[in-house]
Amino acid sequence: MKHVVDLAWTDNVAFETDMDGHKVVIDAGIDSGGSDLGPRPKKLMLTALAGCTGIDVIMILKKMKVEPEAFNVIVEADVTDEHPKHYHKMKVIYQFKGKGLPVEKLEKAVKLSEDKYCGVTAVYKKAMNVESEVRVVE
Amino acid sequence: MKHVVDLAWTDNVAFETDMDGHKVVIDAGIDSGGSDLGPRPKKLMLTALAGCTGIDVIMILKKMKVEPEAFNVIVEADVTDEHPKHYHKMKVIYQFKGKGLPVEKLEKAVKLSEDKYCGVTAVYKKAMNVESEVRVVE
Numbered sequence: 001m002k003h004v005v006d007l008a009w010t011d012n013v014a015f016e017t018d019m020d021g022h023k024v025v026i027d028a029g030i031d032s033g034g035s036d037l038g039p040r041p042k043k044l045m046l047t048a049l050a051g052c053t054g055i056d057v058i059m060i061l062k063k064m065k066v067e068p069e070a071f072n073v074i075v076e077a078d079v080t081d082e083h084p085k086h087y088h089k090m091k092v093i094y095q096f097k098g099k100g101l102p103v104e105k106l107e108k109a110v111k112l113s114e115d116k117y118c119g120v121t122a123v124y125k126k127a128m129n130v131e132s133e134v135r136v137v138e
Numbered sequence: 139m140k141h142v143v144d145l146a147w148t149d150n151v152a153f154e155t156d157m158d159g160h161k162v163v164i165d166a167g168i169d170s171g172g173s174d175l176g177p178r179p180k181k182l183m184l185t186a187l188a189g190c191t192g193i194d195v196i197m198i199l200k201k202m203k204v205e206p207e208a209f210n211v212i213v214e215a216d217v218t219d220e221h222p223k224h225y226h227k228m229k230v231i232y233q234f235k236g237k238g239l240p241v242e243k244l245e246k247a248v249k250l251s252e253d254k255y256c257g258v259t260a261v262y263k264k265a266m267n268v269e270s271e272v273r274v275v276e
Contacts, residue, residue, distance in 0.1 A: 001217045003181050003225070007188040009209040013196050015189055019177035020167065026189030029158065033197060039157035041189030042257050043141050044182050050145040051153055051164035051179030058151050059171060071147040079139045079257070086257030087141070119180050119217070119224030127264035 014038065045087065045124075046075040052120040053092065056113035064105050070097035090124060092132040099138055107134050152176065183225065183262075184213040190258040191230065194251035202243050208235035228262060230270040237276055245272050 007015040014027040014037045026041050028034025050073040074093040094110050145153040152165040152175045164179050166172025188211040212231040232248050
């Protein structure tokens with residue numbers, strides 16, 4: 001199977017594309033010569049990772065009949081100082097809120113995503129160290 | 139330097155975040171149990187790459203006083219058949235439209251982005267083969 005995206009230059013240094021029927025605009029910040037019409041592209045790598053593993057985990061938890069009150073996926077990434085400035089280390093924090101949540105099931109869902117389902121994690125792990133942490137807040 | 143994203147689970151299996159002041163929603167498709175409120179996360183990896191290198195190239199061409207009539211960055215990515223289904227090969231097509239465009243300068247701008255500036259290319263190249271092609275259409 002192939003996935004394809006086609007980004008069209010629209011104005012100054014901004015680009016636009018259609019993703020699954022949703023318009024996505026990418027731009028540089030004003031201080032870098034852009035017009036800030038959309039988010040920066042590099043950080044989208046982190047949103048891709050958080051979204052991919054987040055959807056996996058919440059789907060697995062639904063099957064386990066576990067429903068947190070709130071759930072956040074936070075990705076912290078270290079950027080190199082030298083060009084090309086790129087991510088060389090990431091940490092994924094799975095933060096669940098709720099009383100009496102079954103921590104073992106949360107950890108199992110995270111591990112299933114990391115090892116079996118999340119195709120974004122699979123690629124990034126080939127390129128760098130990707131750590132993770134499960135946090136439960138009452 | 140660190141980059142951080144924080145995606146919050148909002149509804150069913152959808153997530154939302156703020157990126158540089160822009161709301162971004164990620165969701166699964168309806169046939170996968172989602173509500174299609176936003177794009178799928180994995181393909182965002184391709185938008186990150188196209189946006190990153192596209193912004194580089196158009197900025198470099200501005201400095202070279204080269205302005206195409208149109209410019210698209212198309213990324214084609216091959217997905218593995220087995221879980222975790224992930225990209226294992228990519229091709230980046232830089233498609234310029236315009237009459238009498240200086241092809242050498244276009245190629246130089248692309249090469250500078252690939253080798254020196256684009257931090258997304260740098261990561262993906264550690265994980266897989268990333269090819270590129272410069273296409274000029276009159």
